Amino acid sequence: MEYNKNFYQIHSNGDIFQRIQSERGTIGYYDLPYQDTSDIKAYAKTIVQKHIVVIGIGGSSLGVKAIYEFLLPSNKYQKDLVFLETLDPLEINHCLTKFDIFDAHFVVISKSGNTIETISLFKYLRTLVEINSDNCTVISKAKSGLTKFAQDRDIKVFELAENVGGRFSVFSVVGLVPLAMVGVDVDNLLNGCKRVSASFFDQSSYYAPIIRKARFLVENKARFNINVIFSYSSSLEGFNKWYVQLWAESLGKININKTRQALTPIALIGPVDQHSFLQLIIDGVRDKIVTFIKIADLKDNTIIPKSNDKNLGLEYAEGLSFNDLLNKQADATIESVEAQGDIPCDVITISTVDEYNIAKLMFSYQLLVSAIGEFLQINTYNQPGVEKGKAILKESLQN
Known part of the structure; x- marks a missing residue:
């Protein structure tokens, strides 16, 4: 008698670790922490325009925006990052009123080179301002039409490797080039990634929390299929949006047993969402796992002042820093959950708040998603559901 099987089963932590080790040979994001940034930094120093305009969508902009918005409140950059990532004409033209397009450097990011939102926006911009090697940089794969366009005009091209997917590309040239132009310490970003990567693959301090969490999420996915992030700082709002794309586009797949997987991401900001979604968490259906993210030191010591007007009340909060109050609110919410x-x-x-710490957080989540994908036995790195919509749109526009 012979017996063969291909059905889904949950593998051991050791098996999953070995599978991730094997992925390092084919999936490019694992190597990004160890890249040489010399060319990126040297080129960034040549950019003289005040406004760095990122033209991209999804994985081409969300990660860059997450890092920039996290760092911006506590840093004074000489340049600013602007993001054009919508086809809404009202939003496009409103955004264009916020900066001087003649003092702007445009970073056009599209791995395929034919992302309809990005190329459409770029074509529109070319009717407003002359695009040339002085005010434009292109990031795309080696043989795309966008790369050919740039090469024909001596526009600088940074090639994005084929094996680095968009939602895993934040620590590639996709993120490092525009961030370096603004003045972000890209080496410190990569140092944060290295810290997590080395620890995980040495099976040191970062290994157990990531692999155990991945296993828990998969083993309990039938009951707890909603994954909530509750970030206690407005500076993490960009990270939240990046997380939603990373999680949803990577893990919403059909596994080898032809079973649809559903680990649904939800991203909240505290304390704002304490006044809405927290009610659902506390008294609603028990189908959610909650991850709270706190920042110990926001680098701001603004104090709640004392008031002589007793009608305002809340004297017990006077003299407390807003940073401390925010974390005490987080602690109270955590305790209630x-x-x-x-x-x-x-x-x-x-x-x-610095490059090192946001990089550690983001690279940890990339590793977590990779581990969950291996446990689920799915292709973490494709997006067939997204591609179907693109194909339908293309066909409808061509007919």
Whole structure:
């Protein structure tokens, strides 16, 4: 008697680790922490325009925006990053009123070179301002039409490797080039990635939390299929949006057993969403896992002042810094969730606001998603559902 099988089963942590080790030979994002940034930094220093305009969508802009918005409140950059990532004409033209397009450097990012949103926006911009080698940089794969366009005009091209997917590209030239132009310390970003990568692959401090969380999420996906991030800082709003794309586009797949997987991401900001979604978490259906993200030091010591008017009340909060109040609100919310006893939750505390720490957080999430994908036995790195919509749009426009 012979017996063969191909059905889904949950592998051991060791098996999953070996599978991720094997992925390093084909999936490009694993190597990004160890790249040489000399050319990127040297080129960035030649950019003289005040406004760095990123023209891209999805993985071509979300990660860059997440890092920039995290760092911006506590840094004074001489240049600013602007993002054009919509086809809404009202938003496009409103955005264009916010900066001087004649003092702008346009970074056009499209791996395929034919992303309809990006190329359409770029074509429109070319009717407003002359695009040339002095005010434009292109990031695309080696043989795309966009790359050919740039090469024909001596516009600088940074090639994006075929094996680096958009939502895993933030630490590639996609993120490093525009961030370096603004003045972000891209080497410190990569140092944060290296810290997590080395620890995980050495099976040191970052290994166990990532692999255990991935396993828990997969083993309990039938009951807890909604994954909530509750970030306690407005500077993490960009990270939240990046997380939603990374999670949804990577994990919403059909596995080898032809079973549809559904790990749904939801991203919240505290304390704002304490006044809405928290009610659903506490008293709603027990189908959610919650991850709280706190920042210990926001690099701002603004204090709640004392008031002589007793009608305002809340004297017990006077003299407290807003940073401390924000974290105390987070702690109170965490305690209220933990007190339920049947809502899985964990807490990530970022020590401070800098490149190193946001990179550690983001690279950890990339590794977590890769581990979950291996547990689920799916292709984490494709997006067939997205491609179907693109194909339908293209056909409809051509007919």
